[in-house]
Amino acid sequence: MAKQPMLKFVTVDRDMPEKRDAKVRAHDFDEIYAEFAAAKAEEQASRCSQCGVPYCQSHCPLHNNIPDWLNLTATHRLEEAYAISQATNTFPEICGRICPQDRLCEGNCVIEQSGHGTVTIGAVEKYITDTAWERGWVKPAAPDVERSESVGIIGAGPGGLAAADMLRQAGVQVTVYDRYDRAGGLLTYGIPGFKLEKDVVMRRIKQLEDGGVIFVMDCDVGKDISFAEIREKHDAVIIATGVYKTRDLTGEGADSKGIVRAIDYLTASNRASNFGDIVPEFESGELNAAGKKIVVIGGGDTAMDCVRTAIRQGAESVKCLYRRDRANMPGSQREVANAEEEGVEFVWLSAPVGFTSGVVEPGAAGAAAGVVKTAMVQRMRLGAPDASGRQSPEVIDGSDYHEDADIVIKALGFEPEDLPTLWDTDGLEVTRWGTVRAEFGSGKTSLPGVYAVGDIVRGASLVVWAIRDGRDCVAALLEDLNAGAAIAAE
Template identity: 75%
Template sequence: MAEQRMLKFVTVDRDMPEKRPPQLRREDFGEIYREFADAKAAEQSSRCSQCGVPYCQSHCPLHNNIPDWLRLTAEGRLREAYEISQATNTFPEICGRICPQDRLCEGNCVIEQSGHGTVTIGAVEKYINDTAMEEGWVQPIRPAYEREESVAVIGSGPGGLSAADMLRRAGVQVTVYERQDRAGGLMTYGIPGFKLEKDVVMKRIAQLEDGGVTFVLGCDVGRDVSFDELRAKHDAILIATGVYKSRDLEAPGIGAQGIVRALDYLTASNRKSFGDEVPEFDNGELNAEGKKVVVIGGGDTAMDCVRTAIRQGASSVKCLYRRDRDNMPGSQREVANAEEEGVEFVWLSGPRGFHGERVSGVMVHKMRLGAPDATGRRMPELIEGADYVEEADLVIKALGFEPEDLPKLWGVEGLEVTRWGTVTADFRTHETSLPGVYACGDIQRGASLVVWAIRDGREAADAILTQINTASAGVAAE
């Protein structure tokens, strides 16, 4: 009977949840997609081909058991679908919202390759786990027994929180040290509410707290507590700080007022959504209302900035990117959403300089794509004599992120870093050059996706458990 519920992709068309009209989306920071109804989620799940080699699963960094929870959803067995979904993913309700499914699971769906349109995996994942939250199926962590060993997690982004979850389930005492006043890292302050509602993140953090994870907020390691103090206090340390140092431009006029960093801009907007006092927003410095906005960059952070500026009431929003649409790193789905909302993309363009002590314009040079570089991407080349000036009252630099110099920042000797500044760590065990010290997420692999950070955090937790179990067995043997 179960098989008859599936393989309906030949008779049922792909259908995403209803998308709110652009004119309404521009007015608030609410989620742009409406929820699936029960019948629609079951219908769309039934399109899965249940293929013998599920490419959706193999192309998911967490190797989620996607065909299984699609089948269970099609059969109306939602609680079982939730159990399967959360077995491999610490935060499935978050991944269902912000994973670039078009580049991962959905982009590798077999029926997509055959021309029938991919299964709406992300929307179903979101539906399953939102239902689980509403129905009370998501329970606080209750370890079978408590252990004496303790682990310090530095940073409360997706990598650190996923590790904290796994360690706490094993009964380990976990303390998360976070320099911001709220936990969640970029999920809280970097990603806008129209992609990830803040109550979703706060609910998961509350679940961890209820399960016994201790959060020390407003604690800046290296200033409020030393790294050596943490090593002395805990049995192991996990570095999960993420990468927050913004890449910059070298161009005439770069220091002008009105040229701001993407993270500063997004953080101010997200803080306002929490009801915080944000002087830089209130005085207009980090507020796009009524302004001609130019965003420089083509990644997901740039997409967040342009769409935030639209919602703040900018008079115009343009995005400069030095390659073309097909070669941009950001999600094509996000680009389409931004265009619907009124963002103009200026392809094959980059900044040459800036006008005014308070920025009034961007000197733009036009480009064309030349020969491929070592990665296979065609390199942009300047077109001589094709420069022009783009008017701007606010310029947002969304050029990506680099690691901070942690050994210097924390005064740590022996912590090895790569030539890019990321912490050197084994990609299986995540152990660094210092015994008992591990690293995961962006601070190890460089700026990447939330789903990769979750995977790293889970792997690091497994390695830490192996370490403390081995140490515990050694003590018992003595």
């Protein structure tokens, strides 16, 4: 009788890839986790219980067939494991690195609920696809038949790229327009290299280019080309711009110099540290934490990216202010733990109410009037639950204090830009939150032939949801193109 290759969670303990020492990794932007070796990946995959109702799969936005590719990995059938993984996920090596598995697949693993420790799903997913790249299994799109229809995609982030890949596989002609000089959106400029090394993103961009996707970069829709022109050039358009408008701080001194947006700070760091670009704001110290006292406002994953970036830039101190406690923060607990190991101090139940600024001695480095000096902080406590069920923060009277700061980074979340106004487009309906109103599942908007996916529809969300939206939208768009082609043929 053949030996049972799976269900080894009772004899094999959970084991993550080795994590680099915090004192070492805090000085570079390399990824912090090592790769699984083949034997270790097979061992960890074999812990899967192959349960009848795989909650890992149902709690994955892409509904990845996780039990099957774990089984294939455990039984030395890695190329088949890759094929199963790629079938539902356009970028599995990226999701394996940056998805909050602790809140999604791994957090709902059946053996985790029984006290045995979850299967290391994300690490195995990353191993499968990295191996596929090394062995040449990842190929550019090569459709059997090229179609005449073309689709314009506005935004080269994860949602737009996922849609581009699916459309090219179907033979549709695809042009992607993006305001930045490199494709990838937040994958390229928003997420630091220690979570997602940039060569991982760039090789996917090249694969899409090799598969026939045309990228038009440094193209700001509404300025360099109108939305109407893009609609005229293509049979359909997908809006995948994401959300980049920063939620602002209020209170005295909120406009002081030295109070910066998280997206500007992270973009400057990624350009300088990962691509070697000359970034004037980084070189001047405006967006460089080296030798400075850094205060980050916020408790989401963007805030975690900022505090950990500041550590690597050589900040004198890094503090993160969040108005709720650790248990109620929206960011990944794994990221919080990594940040603490690297030297970040979290100041829970605290929020800024204003800022003081000072005038630096004339001629001093970076001398300027109105440069932030301290954050005026209120201590909080948790009161009654709000409409979402989370406990609302309440101010503790008389608890105010001043937190020294040379740079304050706003990481309070993102909101959508006013696209109908920016693009001078009547009829593009938006919700009361400013997101594009789109049909669930298909992404169809109020304009014929125009679809929308990702954060511009959902609001700020996860990369994996943007990928899901891009794939679902293309399925609906292809049905519409096929219906149009059938009518034209009659």
